[in-house]
Amino acid sequence: MALLSISEPGQGKPQAHAADTKVVKKRAIGIDLGTTNSLVAIASEGHAHVLCDHDGHCLVPSVVHYAEDGKVTVGYDAWLKGAEDSRNTISSVKRLMGRGKEDIHYHLPYEIVSADNGGMPVIKTAAGNKSPVEVSAEILKTLVRRAEAEFGEELEGAVITVPAYFDESQRQATKDAAQLAGIKVLRLLGEPTAAAIAYGLDRKQEETVMIYDLGGGTFDVSLMRLEQGVFKVLATGGDAALGGDDLDRAIIQWILKEADITDELSYAQLNSLSSIARHAKHELTHSEKTQVTFEQWSGSLTREQFNTLIDVLVEKTIKACRRVLRDAKVTIGEISDVVMVGGSTRTPRLRERVSEFFGAQVHTEIDPDKVVAVGAALQADVLAGNKYGDDILLLDVIPLSLGIETMGGLMEKIIPRNTTIPVARAQQFTTYKDGQTAMSLHVLQGERELVSDCRSLAMFELKGIPPMVAGAAVIEVTFQVDADGLMEVQAKELSTGTVTSVVIKPSYGLEDRDIEKMIMDSYSSAASDKEARALQESRVEAERIVEALVSALVVDGKLLLSEAEYARLEEGILQLQKTIEGGDSEAIHEASEALNEATLEFAGRRMNTQIKTALAGHSIEEID
Amino acid sequence: MSLQKANYFELFSLPVSFQLENARLEVAYKKLQSEFHPDKAVNADDRARVQALQQTSMINDAYATLKSPLKRAAYLLKLAGIDAEEHNQLHLDEAFLIQQMEMRETLASLIEGEDIEGLDTMKDSIDKERVAILASFETKFTASHFVDAKSIYNKLQFIYKLLDEIDKAEEKLLDY
Numbered sequence: 001m002a003l004l005s006i007s008e009p010g011q012g013k014p015q016a017h018a019a020d021t022k023v024v025k026k027r028a029i030g031i032d033l034g035t036t037n038s039l040v041a042i043a044s045e046g047h048a049h050v051l052c053d054h055d056g057h058c059l060v061p062s063v064v065h066y067a068e069d070g071k072v073t074v075g076y077d078a079w080l081k082g083a084e085d086s087r088n089t090i091s092s093v094k095r096l097m098g099r100g101k102e103d104i105h106y107h108l109p110y111e112i113v114s115a116d117n118g119g120m121p122v123i124k125t126a127a128g129n130k131s132p133v134e135v136s137a138e139i140l141k142t143l144v145r146r147a148e149a150e151f152g153e154e155l156e157g158a159v160i161t162v163p164a165y166f167d168e169s170q171r172q173a174t175k176d177a178a179q180l181a182g183i184k185v186l187r188l189l190g191e192p193t194a195a196a197i198a199y200g201l202d203r204k205q206e207e208t209v210m211i212y213d214l215g216g217g218t219f220d221v222s223l224m225r226l227e228q229g230v231f232k233v234l235a236t237g238g239d240a241a242l243g244g245d246d247l248d249r250a251i252i253q254w255i256l257k258e259a260d261i262t263d264e265l266s267y268a269q270l271n272s273l274s275s276i277a278r279h280a281k282h283e284l285t286h287s288e289k290t291q292v293t294f295e296q297w298s299g300s301l302t303r304e305q306f307n308t309l310i311d312v313l314v315e316k317t318i319k320a321c322r323r324v325l326r327d328a329k330v331t332i333g334e335i336s337d338v339v340m341v342g343g344s345t346r347t348p349r350l351r352e353r354v355s356e357f358f359g360a361q362v363h364t365e366i367d368p369d370k371v372v373a374v375g376a377a378l379q380a381d382v383l384a385g386n387k388y389g390d391d392i393l394l395l396d397v398i399p400l401s402l403g404i405e406t407m408g409g410l411m412e413k414i415i416p417r418n419t420t421i422p423v424a425r426a427q428q429f430t431t432y433k434d435g436q437t438a439m440s441l442h443v444l445q446g447e448r449e450l451v452s453d454c455r456s457l458a459m460f461e462l463k464g465i466p467p468m469v470a471g472a473a474v475i476e477v478t479f480q481v482d483a484d485g486l487m488e489v490q491a492k493e494l495s496t497g498t499v500t501s502v503v504i505k506p507s508y509g510l511e512d513r514d515i516e517k518m519i520m521d522s523y524s525s526a527a528s529d530k531e532a533r534a535l536q537e538s539r540v541e542a543e544r545i546v547e548a549l550v551s552a553l554v555v556d557g558k559l560l561l562s563e564a565e566y567a568r569l570e571e572g573i574l575q576l577q578k579t580i581e582g583g584d585s586e587a588i589h590e591a592s593e594a595l596n597e598a599t600l601e602f603a604g605r606r607m608n609t610q611i612k613t614a615l616a617g618h619s620i621e622e623i624d
Numbered sequence: 625m626s627l628q629k630a631n632y633f634e635l636f637s638l639p640v641s642f643q644l645e646n647a648r649l650e651v652a653y654k655k656l657q658s659e660f661h662p663d664k665a666v667n668a669d670d671r672a673r674v675q676a677l678q679q680t681s682m683i684n685d686a687y688a689t690l691k692s693p694l695k696r697a698a699y700l701l702k703l704a705g706i707d708a709e710e711h712n713q714l715h716l717d718e719a720f721l722i723q724q725m726e727m728r729e730t731l732a733s734l735i736e737g738e739d740i741e742g743l744d745t746m747k748d749s750i751d752k753e754r755v756a757i758l759a760s761f762e763t764k765f766t767a768s769h770f771v772d773a774k775s776i777y778n779k780l781q782f783i784y785k786l787l788d789e790i791d792k793a794e795e796k797l798l799d800y
Contacts, residue, residue: 156667157666186666187663187666227650230654230657326798327795383663383666384666384667385667393654393657393658393661393663394663395657395661419684419688420684420687420688421684422662422677422680422681422684423681423684423685424678424681424682424685425685480677480678480681482662482677483661483662483663483677483680
């Protein structure tokens with residue numbers, strides 16, 4: 001069977017020999033790669049603990065600083081540099097993972113340089129341009145070093161958590177970052193799933209669980225169902241622009257109002273206000289009242305007042321919960337457990353309101369900052385082959401539908417969202433014109449009908465289809481989604497079994513060889529990736545024009561064109577083909593345009609003839 | 625066990641029939657998953673991992689096919705040698721088609737009137753019809769009247785499509 005694989009299967013490390021392994025415990029870690037903070041944890045015998053540094057810091061701020069001399073600083077030290085060197089201090093890089101520049105609608109303190117559509121955004125730093133994948137890889141490396149320092153041995157691999165709603169490109173980008181950091185990914189695990197595992201909810205018989213995750217800058221809520229050992233995400237929702245920072249902001253605004261400050265504030269003042277607000281928020285977690293001092297002003301803030309300040313925010317989160325329930329067609333009464341994730345869920349008012357709304361058991365026993373990493377570590381230990389207790393099986397679903405572009409710019413769903421993964425679906429395509437030897441496929445992800453409203457995942461060119469009459473060649477394309485939610489496409493031509501060459505053009509993800517290149521060359525290759533992509537796109541476009549013109553010339557050329565006109569178009573085709581051979585996307589684009597222009601007259605005549613033929617009730621063959 | 629050769633019913637050790645014991649399917653599904661899932665092969669070689677991936681994909685597909693009455697009906701027809709998606713010889717009675725057109729008009733006016741309650745009522749009544757048609761499919765199929773069973777299946781497609789559209793309309797009105 002002629003199966004051709006568009007993406008190369010992953011290259012696993014060779015297995016360790018049985019002799020080396022004796023009774024050595026296999027160490028695997030769990031990583032919570034967060035927007036604001038990241039953590040690493042390790043589990044053994046069903047118990048997990050988060051690894052901390054010498055100063056007792058367990059959270060690694062997800063911040064990377066690039067110095068002019070190429071020195072890279074990660075975590076708390078990088079965060080400190082943010083004040084004086086914000087342009088070279090990359091924070092919240094998770095928001096950029098697997099995203100295009102057109103997705104970034106908010107202000108960032110650093111500069112994004114990747115210009116136009118289609119490419120991964122690249123961040124300009126003093127040490128050169130860095131892609132979000134590279135920045136994330138730096139954070140991952142720091143976490144792995146922390147784990148290796150503790151155990152002094154090589155790690156088996158890691159489970160890395162991702163938000164449940166992360167799409168294919170975001171998951172792929174996360175996995176790419178791990179590969180770049182030299183980590184074997186045992187599994188990409190949904191953050192809510194990890195939180196539920198941390199509480200052992202996966203060991204209960206039948207449960208409907210809500211995971212309420214209020215991070216520094218994002219709010220995610222996920223509804224999960226456990227049925228006979230199978231964990232399934234039913235629905236997810238939230239607000240990508242709501243988080244603990246908003247609670248601080250509410251306090252800052254209160255201070256400004258109370259202190260009657262209306263002047264523009266300096267960066268230093270804002271910074272100091274932020275930490276004052278954060279401190280006050282923490283104080284009010286255990287105290288009823290706290291003293292707040294900013295410059296000459298001083299006042300006291302009670303928990304009661306604070307509750308009023310944040311009421312709007314709290315209700316926003318409750319509304320998101322309602323929406324998720326409605327989406328999954330689940331009633332509040334069916335929920336047995338609510339798991340609180342994220343440092344901001346320490347806020348007493350939030351806990352009160354959530355427990356009042358759900359009327360279910362609200363879990364806060366595990367540190368909400370650590371719960372995701374703990375769950376990831378427990379799962380990593382199981383996947384590494386260290387058995388304890390019963391086997392659990394986590395089945396994930398695909399969060400967004402996968403499909404392809406069909407006629408008229410519409411998206412045809414091939415794998416609907418919430419389908420249990422891994423999954424494979426085949427779809428058959430046929431050629432639409434005689435002698436057609438290539439076909440392009442546009443793979444999309446999303447729920448909307450219009451292609452323009454969905455996320456473009458990849459463009460494939462299937463080449464080398466044996467020339468046959470239209471409709472005779474049948475190409476079966478299989479879309480395979482693995483347990484991590486990552487996609488691979490395979491294609492075969494059914495009538496002849498011919499092997500065809502395939503070009504992959506990932507829209508945001510990186511190809512394996514791109515990653516290899518990046519590993520070898522620490523400087524970003526994104527610019528050349530982009531040029532390669534542009535070149536490929538212009539080639540596909542040009543080939544399409546040539547093909548269309550050639551088949552039109554065969555049918556009507558001699559009939560509708562003078563010899564001179566025919567020769568001119570032939571010359572145009574040769575010219576364009578020559579340009580295609582070259583590596584200049586701009587030139588190819590221009591030559592394509594020129595040839596298109598030159599065929600307008602011919603196209604007009606063809607249209608006229610066809611209309612006349614249709615009116616006369618004759619086929620073109622008859623006229624000939 | 626050779627997964628590839630078994631039909632979906634055999635895969636889960638279930639009788640080939642439209643009547644399905646959900647609990648048995650669930651138990652068998654879970655058992656197969658825990659045996660073949662790629663998570664059980666993270667440390668195996670590439671070949672074994674690819675195989676695990678393909679096997680689980682197949683198990684998931686089989687499960688989804690049997691779980692959904694509509695897909696199960698199409699699959700049974702396929703096992704009986706009938707292509708359920710073959711639409712060239714649709715034998716749908718006129719009365720059914722007229723009824724479908726009327727229902728579509730009703731749906732359109734409910735959407736226009738943003739009548740969520742009306743949509744709910746409509747959904748309930750169509751759902752009752754769905755259950756009745758499923759029962760008649762089972763009768764015809766069990767009696768090996770495959771041609772009749774196929775035309776009932778094609779009716780079911782209309783019904784499921786309509787239910788889906790009502791759902792979508794509700795979602796839109798509820799502002800998702």
